[in-house]
Amino acid sequence: MSRATNARVVAAAKAIRSANIPGISDVVPAFAALSVHFDPLVVEHSKIVEAIAGIDVFDDADMSAGRFVDIPVLYGGEAGPDLDEVTRETGLSATGIVELHSSAEYHVYMLGFLPGFAYLGDLDEKLRLPRLKTPRTRVPAGSVAIADQTTAIYPLESPGGWRLIGRTPLRLFDHTADPPAVFAAGDRVRFRPVTAMEFARIEAGA
């Protein structure tokens, strides 16, 4: 997992999209890979390979090119049921964990798993813990979670094995919005601790 590699992936995705090659329906960046979906009955496989080879994809790999997104988070308690366990396993205090998690600027490596689910990194080394041995059958939408080198927010209620340390009142995926997801690969993200009252106020206003 490397920011520099991923910045090149995101730049390549952008370049291929803006080349408007007929027959390509989706260009999907991942951590260190890029998928190009095309209809081989519209455009030949060799033509796609040729067109992509002709794009200078790596020149504008600018790591600060993405949008900046600010995410309010209510940490711990019912909003972050695994925070206590994380303090035990890391030896850090709850305040220390919140401080570490919310002081870093994260990079959106990719989206996947669920609509709008962004893999953010890199998580501070002191916070890196494996996934839960037994995943939860139900993680509430908005849950802010950590696993290994990454942190993420569950946009929809779903089963999940990441450790839940907080929750955001923001709606991260809305199929009626354009674009439907708050995040896109290449964006920069910062988490901002909020109180339960602020959480409720943002939730009511959202």
Place this chain on the structure above:
Amino acid sequence: MTFEVLDPGLQTTVQDLGRRGHLALGVPLSGALDATSLRLANLLVDNGEGAAALECRSPGPVLRVSAPSARIALAGTAAPLIVERGGDVVEWPSWRSVDLVEGDIVRVAPFADTAVAYLAIAGGVAVPEVLGSRSTFLRGGFGGLRGRALKAGDALSARDRERAGPCLTLIQPPLIDEFPTLRMVKGPQAPMFGESALIELVRESYTVTRDLDRMGARLSGPELVRKESGEMLSDGTVPGALQVPPSGQPILLLADCQTTGGYPKIATVISADVPAAGRLMAGSRVRFAWVEVEEAVDALGEAERLFHRRVGMIATVREGTRFSC
């Protein structure tokens, strides 16, 4: 309203040809598991081939016609449609359009030759387009009828249509291969597996377990052992990808699969064979065969030519063709 849902069946969802253009945001393709049968069902009621229709699992739904008239067609299975009118019960074969009148109760007879059959309604099912498609994405809770499978009491409407001509039938409907061979190209992580795993995959058949839904099917058969252990970084997935969790028992991804995944993908079923993969039922046996990318592209062209030959065999129904039970 065209239909009232009396019984939703095991799982009936609105599907079209899927949702493209949003994979990078984690929005899956969705769409019909057996797109070939959806397209034929639509053409049998004079819809565009990609119109929204009902994807049914067995037992299928029971619907009551609540408009003065409606036209439907069942495709994908050899099972018939059963229509109750007044006290009479009439069976209509699949692969043809059937005209209904208000009060008719129509059900899809139980089927065991495929996982999914398609009930197309003339005009197409009227649900809003979400992100460019009317397909239901159950896990995301959007698309189709309010993002979920049909429930008893739901009302379904057909979109407007022009006055229909005579009923249509497909001469020589496709035979469903109940023990298909799915052709595949090497997956992005094929090098993580030894040559012996690549041979193992095509040596014997696999059986589809009961762990099967619109996202994928867990298979049971020869264990696929990785040459090297260690983690991989998640990357893009597609319906048809064969991913291998640590158990060594592969999972065949289907229409609603996640857009990215962290299990190594040993193979990808070629586009031409993805509809056959979508028809697999719990207990089905399946074989795999390796092909090169060029063969995969040729196979897709061939599948489209075969599809258009079938379209050429859609004919007007000779009136009076019906058999009662």
